[in-house]
Amino acid sequence: GQQLNQSPQSMFIQEGEDVSMNCTSSSIFNTWLWYKQDPGEGPVLLIALYKAGELTSNGRLTAQFGITRKDSFLNISASIPSDVGIYFCAGRLMNSGGYQKVTFGIGTKLQVIP
């Protein structure tokens, strides 16, 4: 199936470090979504971005909707052990007839070393 290019695919970082991950696509989207999946759980929405250029924060998380509408990044500042999990980006394009399927990146697996 269709995928976004998400990188890096995995990261090992020291507690307290900042983290950055991004997604790129050959297609434009009008919504970018970032999710986190804990082991054994379904993904949970972290941040939603609705406008090109939009920069949104949620606690230690910051995400931006790229100006070209083909990319987005997520930053986590001062990482803590509970940040461990898989982070997915997702792009959604709304058409005149309703909503198309949401396309997901392959995920970034984050490991935090205490």
Add this chain to the structure above:
Amino acid sequence: EAGVTQSPTHLIKTRGQQATLRCSPISGHTSVYWYQQALGLGLQFLLWYDEGEERNRGNFPPRFSGRQFPNYSSELNVNALELEDSALYLCASMSISGISAGELFFGEGSRLTVL
């Protein structure tokens, strides 16, 4: 408010059998999406239902099918199970209006194991 609920949590089948997975969306959500998450892979789009109709399907064979009921709950059926169908199947619902319009809310998934 109850979230997206999926059943069963775990399901073990053998090759050639059929599996049925169920999903209840958040109250008021009319769209239901199904995704397959195989080990080591991301979320692969399977099916999208809205207002009782199949709106789109991913690149999966026809033995993956489903339906959406009048109460917006949904069922995913996998026929003639193969070993590679072993995966976590996630259901998500979405509202098209309100403050969370366009955002997907996921259930905890149904883990299907094919032996």
